[in-house]
Structure formats: C-alpha cells, structure tokens
Amino acid sequence: DAGVTQSPTHLIKTRGQQVTLRCSPKSGHDTVSWYQQALGQGPQFIFQYYEEEERQRGNFPDRFSGHQFPNYSSELNVNALLLGDSALYLCASSLEQGAGYEQFFGPGTRLTVL
Amino acid sequence: QKEVEQDPGPLSVPEGAIVSLNCTYSNSAFQYFMWYRQYSRKGPELLMYTYSSGNKEDGRFTAQVDKSSKYISLFIRDSQPSDSATYLCAMSALRGGADGLTFGKGTHLIIQP
Numbered sequence: 102d103a104g105v106t107q108s109p110t111h112l113i114k115t116r117g118q119q120v121t122l123r124c125s126p127k128s129g130h131d132t133v134s135w136y137q138q139a140l141g142q143g144p145q146f147i148f149q150y151y152e153e154e155e156r157q158r159g160n161f162p163d164r165f166s167g168h169q170f171p172n173y174s175s176e177l178n179v180n181a182l183l184l185g186d187s188a189l190y191l192c193a194s195s196l197e198q199g200a201g202y203e204q205f206f207g208p209g210t211r212l213t214v215l
Numbered sequence: 216q217k218e219v220e221q222d223p224g225p226l227s228v229p230e231g232a233i234v235s236l237n238c239t240y241s242n243s244a245f246q247y248f249m250w251y252r253q254y255s256r257k258g259p260e261l262l263m264y265t266y267s268s269g270n271k272e273d274g275r276f277t278a279q280v281d282k283s284s285k286y287i288s289l290f291i292r293d294s295q296p297s298d299s300a301t302y303l304c305a306m307s308a309l310r311g312g313a314d315g316l317t318f319g320k321g322t323h324l325i326i327q328p
Contacts, residue, residue: 105258134315141223143303144259146315157315191258195311202311203249206258 103128105194105207113213114182122177122210126194133175134204135167136191144191150175151197179212187214218242221304221319229327234291238304238319241285245306245317248280250289253301253321262302263289294326 106125114120126133132151136144146159150169169175173194179186189211193204221238228234236250247266251259263278265271271278277290287306291298301321308314 132311132313134312136316141320143219143221143305143318143320144316146317149313149315151313157313159315189256193312193316197311197313203261203264204312204316205261206251208258211256 105192105205107190107192107207107210109210110208111211111213113215115215116182116184118182119178119180120182120212122179122190122192122212124175124177124192124194124207126173126175126192127205130194130196130205131173132195132197133169133173134193134195135175135177136193136206137161137186138189138191138209140188147177182214184214187212218317219304219306219319222322223320225323225325227325227327228294230294230296232294232326234294234298234324234326235288236291236302236304236322236324237286237288238306239284239286240306240317242306242308242317243282243285244308247307247310247312248278248287249305249316250276250278251303251305251318252298253303255301259303296326296328299324299326 134149135147138144148158189209250263253259268282279288303321304319305316
C-alpha cells in the first residue's frame with residue numbers, strides 16, 4: 102500500500118520564477134491538504150482540496166494556487182517566488198468519509214529560492 | 216499570542232526515561248488532537264490521534280487531552296535513542312482536519328544512549 106508521494110524531492114528556483122509541486126495521495130484517500138514548513142517551525146496550512154475544489158484556505162496570498170485531478174492527485178503552484186517561500190512543502194492526504202480520517206503526510210518537497 | 220504554544224527544546228533525557236511533551240492552545244473550538252513525529256528533513260509521521268478530552272494509549276505512547284485547561288500531553292515510556300526526533304502537536308476544530316491542522320512549533324527530543 103503506497104503512502105503519500107511527492108515530487109520533486111528538491112527544487113532550486115530564483116526570485117520571480119514560478120514552481121509546480123506534485124502530490125499523489127495514499128491509496129483510497131480522496132482529500133489533499135498542502136502545508137508550508139519553514140526551518141525550525143511547525144507546518145502552516147495552505148489549502149485543502151476535495152472533489153477537485155479548494156475547500157479551505159489558510160492565510161496565504163493568491164500567489165499560491167492549486168488543483169486536484171479526478172484521480173485525487175494534486176498540484177501546488179507558486180507564482181512570483183520570494184526568498185521567503187524557501188521551505189519544505191508538505192502534502193497530506195485523508196479520507197473524507199468513514200474510519201481513518203487522519204491526515205497522513207508525504208516526505209515533502211524542499212524548495213530553495215535564490 | 217500564537218494559537219498553539221509548544222516549547223521547542225531541545226529536551227535531552229537518558230535512555231529508558233519517561234518523556235513528557237506538551238502543548239497549550241487558545242482556540243476552544245479545537246476538538247481533534249494529534250501528535251506527529253518528524254525526523255530531520257522528513258515528513259511528519261502520525262503517532263496518536265484523539266478526540267475531545269481523555270487519555271489514549273498505544274504501546275509506549277500515551278496521549279492526554281484536558282480541554283478545560285486547553286492543555287495536551289504526550290508521554291513516552293522506556294524511551295529509546297530511535298525516539299530522538301521533533302515532536303509536533305496538531306489540532307483542528309473539524310473531523311479529519313477539514314479546516315486545516317494547526318501545529319505547534321515542535322519540540323526537539325534527544326534520547327541519550
């Protein structure tokens with residue numbers, strides 16, 4: 102049973118560029134959440150996707166956008182990158198209905214903005 | 216004041232000791248409480264999940280929630296060097312974190328052999 106997978110593992114970009122991060126949820130899960138974790142901090146909630154719609158959003162600017170596909174996989178897009186966007190980006194998946202509704206995290210994508 | 220407060224440590228204890236980790240929070244709407252373990256440069260791993268107040272035990276781990284005091288704890292018995300990691304508390308108002316999980320800063324735990 103594959104867990105949550107994310108790609109790429111590492112990414113280096115320059116200020117002003119755009120980046121796309123990808124996430125495949127745990128088998129059977131239908132909900133995907135994205136978090137940003139700066140060094141030495143806890144993860145911060147960016148947004149959550151369910152049924153291909155953004156359902157909840159944290160305190161992040163519109164430069165952060167996402168998408169969920171019919172197979173439940175998801176993308177996180179960040180435009181006009183800033184130095185402060187350097188962080189570990191985590192994807193978590195969960196099941197909307199039934200038992201096992203906890204969020205399970207992937208290994209993350211480490212983004213460095215120069 | 217942050218919504219969730221957690222002492223970042225580091226907390227260093229000898230192997231075999233009982234470890235106590237805790238978080239306080241301010242949002243009384245939180246009903247679901249989680250503890251995650253995160254090794255360096257890895258994703259968080261879910262350890263414990265509890266709903267409302269009470270205790271939950273799983274092997275060497277015990278989670279306690281006191282909603283009246285807005286205080287949650289994680290106890291680790293017979294601590295091992297492999298328990299050395301950062302421990303993150305997380306909480307949400309809605310089932311499954313449908314409102315997004317709110318995390319503490321994490322406590323860095325070191326178990327000395």
